[in-house]
Amino acid sequence: MSLRKNPPSPTKSCSPTKSSFLTKDSSLTNFAGWDVDGRLSEFESQFKIMKEAFEGTMTDRKALEEAIDLAKNRASDLEREKERLVDHNTQLQSQLELQRQEYHSLQQEKQSLLLQMETEQRRHKYELEDQQREHKHEVDEIRREFKAEVDKLEREHREALEAMERRYKAELADEQTQKSRELHELRSKLGAEKQDMNLELLKKEREVQEMRSQVEALRSDLDREQTIRGTLQQQIAEMSTTNMTLEDRMRGLRAKIEFLESDSKQQSDSFASMEARLQEALRVADEARQKLIKEETERRVLFNKYQELKGNIRVMCRVRPVLDPSEGEQATIAFPDTKTSSQIDVTGPEEKSSLGTVSRKVIPFEFDRVFEPSVPNEEVFAEISQLVQSALDGYNVCIFCYGQTGSGKTYTMSSADGMIPRATHMIYDTITKLAEKSWTYTMEGSFVEVYNEELHDLLAPARESDGGGGGGGGRKKLEIRHDEARKQTTVLNCKTVALDSAERVEAMLRQAQSNRSVAATKANERSSRSHSVFMLRLAGENAATGERCEGTLNLVDLAGSERLKHSGAEGDRMRETQSINKSLACLGDVIEALGRGSAHVPYRNSKLTHLLQYSLGGNSKTLMFVMVSPLEAHLRETISSLRFATKVHNTHIGTAKSTKKLRPSDS
Template structure:
């Protein structure tokens, strides 16, 4: 039994092995079959995928072609719409033209009918219309010629009017209070409401001969006084006539004088100052004069006078060349060699010039002003006009001068470079006063060469010229002494009468000293009353007065030494006669002589 069981086990084992081998064969066959089917399936899927990709490409290409075609259709549509609009416009124009032509045809038919008419009345009417048309043409030509002639006559009459107003004019402007409102304000009064030509300044307290403390009021009178409420617009209204004179062919000089910080640069070069307003007026007037056959060319330059040296404010410092002044005596014109001149064809050009000059101008901090102009700036505008109808030619010059701030050397506290600047500023301002006084006195020799400023402005201060000085003053009590000095210097200028403005001739001059001799003089009246035949008293003679006037140019103390010496004699003698009131009158007269002293420190000069 045991052997039989073993056999059965082996038999079963062999059958199992056989079944395993058979299963492996079948499994391998199935695997190969599945692999073959998988390869076939992959091949089929790849083929179908390729077909799908190709189909997708074909459809994308078709879509792109459709888009292109659609864009072409839209472009054609836009073109058709544009063409339709253009054609509609042309059609409207043709309709309008047709309507106009129909009207013209009707007019021509009426004229033809009129010409073909045998009516004498219609023929006479046609002749009358023709005559009126010719008369109108003649009148238009006569009016044009009359307009040109009247412009020439206007220039002559306008210049005569300016001569009557004065060759040298002086105006005063008081700037508003700036900075701290707690700063004490000087006592300034404007008593003349009608002409606005007077200003009264209450002076500092001082002791009189009897030891009492008194305060004196100093009256000044100019061509016009502008209080702090007056704006630049109204001020320019006063000087616009001088700008017109420059257009008419005359040399004009407008300059601002005063202590540092009194508003000179603001008045002259601010955005609404005299320079921008003058150029705007010139552009507007030149445009209007085109109707009268006038055409103008305009050139401008900007020069600085610093420490008696000329600098071009329109040229960078590194590119500066030495400037040289050349005067043409025949044409009374001035040229500065190596100075940049700018053709002014628009108002914007002037604004750019001012900005460039502002960057290059010499300024520094002083005791009176943190940003004081330490140089004189001269904006020169040359105007050349020609008339195509009359062949007239005029050449005028407009000089707008912003003088450096004047300061007494002692009160300014200047040292080193600032001291040198102050001395040069005061020297040139003194030279300016000397030139104006020499012109007024009719002297043969005018000291233009004493400073670069007066030599540069030579042709605009005498002869063919009109001059206006703005004296700028501060309203603060701290600046009272400088204010009085500036007003006295301005009074000296206003008393000087330069030669009458004329292109070809000059009028007589009135010497300053003669006006003093003819003026009311309390001291002279006093000497007449108390000194006849008395050897103890020395009367004030014309020679004494002349010495006082002459020594003013040599120094402040020299003039007042003579004046005080004379008043001492008056007081000593009058004390014996008991006429102290007349002594006070003499003292006041001596004080009045101070107006002959310029606004700078003569001792520093």
């Protein structure tokens, strides 16, 4: 709709009843003129009021901009209409200016045209009033439409908010119900776990109290034994001095006897007196020897009680030194416990958190003893020598090395100053000393390996594949036999060597080492591909008391544990690695079953555990060396080995028993 804006009519029009005569003051005095500015100002004021109301409404409804696009378009139309009216007003002002000019030029003609002008003014007034009414009606219509649109949008927005609020309340109620249910389940689970932990804690406290009582009793027994031992050692020294004195006197008396050989009664009486003194001295010496034998028996009992306090399964850790700087970067390994040397801290591999931060955790481990790289074999053997003594006392003892390939297992066990040579030398030295206490020992040794779940004799003259059904050259298959009564193991068709000297043992070790299965892998240039087991059987007899004992010392060098990916094994090497890892896993299963006190222990799952059945069970003393590589490249295998060793360290297998019996008395 187009609107035409005409200049407003004068506020005061001439009355038609007035005189039509033109005088000097007749029409000029009360002539109001064309009040266009007033009319325009009034129109602009009304338009400004409308615009301010519209802008205020727009400001209040900014959140609903998309909904009021139509209203904005309407406002744009009004703006364009305003611009058109402004242009029209400008034109009218131009016309007014022209009329004013004409007014000044045509003042003389004004009177004649006054009637026409009044008529024109009335017409313009009526038209303007019509336009104002039409404009007001249009503005009111626009306002009604805009208000209706705004009300509609507000209603839709309110309904959407209410629907969203209802949906969120329902979701919140469901979430609260679920969380409440999960919280109740967690509280129930936590209560059950707490109750179990309290029961376990009470059980452990009772066990600790019992162990403390046993420790106190054994400490008092050990103190008494040490006191008795010191007294006996002093008595032995005194007896030795007395024996030497008596021997000197006997030599002197024999000389006198030879010198005084005659038939005189005085000489005979003197000889009888000396003979009586000699017999008395021999009797005292024999009593001292019998007492020493008795104290040796008591010493064995107290010594093995003391060993039992340390646990029948002990675990020690040894870190090998870096042999060459070219081996690679060293891992971060610390030894925080300098007092007891029982702790080792390993800095684990880099780990990335959910936030993207990279860190390395320090993993602590604790064992019975931890040996730093600088510790020699001599100091290591000093820690295990007590177990070798237990084998002499009639116990089954097993010492084995566990760890990845290249960690120093074979060096620790079979090198020139390793555990096997040192153990045999110690046994021979101890046997020599025990001979003074009427003990005599015989020793037999055999050396076998477990290769691909087959037993091979490492002391055979020409080693062939004898794990199958008979082997070549008429060789017989090695078979494992257990003596349940004596708790001892025998390998049928395996060569047994009588060991009467340390040199004989060293020769046997050289022969066995040359026959052992080794091969190169990516992890180690010369990796042991089999488990070697040195079995030393000790049989002792005391001629004075008739007591006999039978012990076994098993020294085991396990094959290197390694991951297939790291070792790069292929073909036969891969099958060897799989067999090695299987037997090591079976060893872990056996130790875990022993720790649980399971009625069934899966010894027969592997040749290795079947062979060591009586050296791992409750009738034995077991020591595990976990060997650790110092290199960063082997870090994951190192942590895996230490965790397995920790599981073994937490295992308890009961009390070991010695195999002893008395010689039947002669009838």
